[in-house]
Amino acid sequence: MRYLLIEDNHKLAGAVVERLQLDGHAVDHADRLDAASACMDVADYDLILLDIMLPDGDGRDFLQRQRRAEKRTPVIVITARSAVSDRISLLDLGADDYISKPFDFAELEARCRA
Secondary structure: OOEEOOOOOOHHHHHHHHHHHHHOEEEEEEOOOHHHHHHHHHOOOOOOOOOOOEEEEEHHHHHHHHHEEEEEOOEEEEEEEEOOHHHHHHHOOOOOOOEOOOOOOOHHHHHHOO
16 A cells, blocks of 8 residues: 655654555655645555644645545544544544554554554
């Protein structure tokens, strides 16, 4: 499977990419929304792992644009925000799942499989 990880924390991104590659997945990493959009222009992804707070904008806007364009690639939000209202808001915007930082890699892998 091919994943797009949108995460500006390079240490966390490196660990996620490495772990998912060990599971046999191809993983592209973008640390900004503009880079993520460029990746989406040239590749099809089976799953997007999306951080919310990024240097060049809010991941919610990216998610909304994807859903308005009727792109149905599954999106798992990965964020430090853990309030119930945040989870509900993101799920209502079209996220397929949500995992709060810090997280266990085994749980992330299970959510990706689901």
